[in-house]
Amino acid sequence: MQKQNHNMRTERKSSIKNSATRLILIALLVLIQTGWMIVLMSKLNTYSTAITLTMTCIAVIIALKVFGTHVNSAQRMPWLIVITAVPFFGICIYLLFGRSIVTKGMRRRFNGIEADILKNKLKQDEQIIKELEQKDLGIANQCRYISNTAKYPVYKNTDMEYYNTALESFEAQLWELSKAEKFIFMEYHAIEDAISFERLKKVLIDKAKNGVEVRIFYDDLGSIFFLNKEFIKRMRDEGIQCRVFNPLKVIVNMFMNNRDH
DSSP states (O other), X not given: OHHHHHHHHXXXXXXXXXXXXXXXXXXXXXXXXXXXXXXXXXHHHTTXXXXXXXXXXXXXXXXXXXXXXXXXXXXXXXXXXXXXXXXXXXXXHHHHHSSOHHHHHHHHHHHHHHHHIIIIIOOOOHHHHHHHHHHOHHHHHHXXXXXXXXXXXXXXXXXXXXXXXXXXXXXXXXXXXXXXXXXXXXXXXXXXXXXXXXXXXXHHHHHHHTTOEEEEEEETTTTTTTOOTHHHHHHHHTTEEEEEESOOOSSOOGGGGOXXX
């Protein structure tokens, strides 16, 4: 047990060291990209009147584009104010944090997945709506509206069990996982390869050896100080598939802020 605890402490220290280095490197490279773009555009802006006029025209085009987007006005107005009031600064900020190519591609991909799920996977059981109408017509109408508009159906038989402490919940989770026969899919914002996860990992490894499909999905930023790159390899060696959500990259992209909570 002492040897195991020592190995876990060593692993945590290694993870923190590697993750801190990676985070600092990414932040440094992002700052360099941001600074380079601002300096470049500043030099071009002072080069000639023609470039200044071009920047103003681009600002107008971007402002019109932002104005025509189908988003909440609270999201549009700050962009419109910055771009029109200070064209040079506004263009820089918009190109960096507005709708970059990477963000647009990711959004298009996510929208496609969401559309497929909402249209083909989540379907409303009309019998449930009819049962609700007999009990409360107002609630039934609200549920029908949500189902038709947001494409999220209402279900029944969705009882849940409440646990007073996290420990009770964790023990129940281990028990339920031990009964899995076909698959185990787990999603976390943060994973720390410490004592609690060690118990969980033993159950997952045992189930994987018995033919159960085990997959773990976790956020890169949430786990950056707890896991290093060897974590996925070690889990794969045990028959467990791991995927990282939205890994941190050196490219300036506001989609990095869309974390998996």
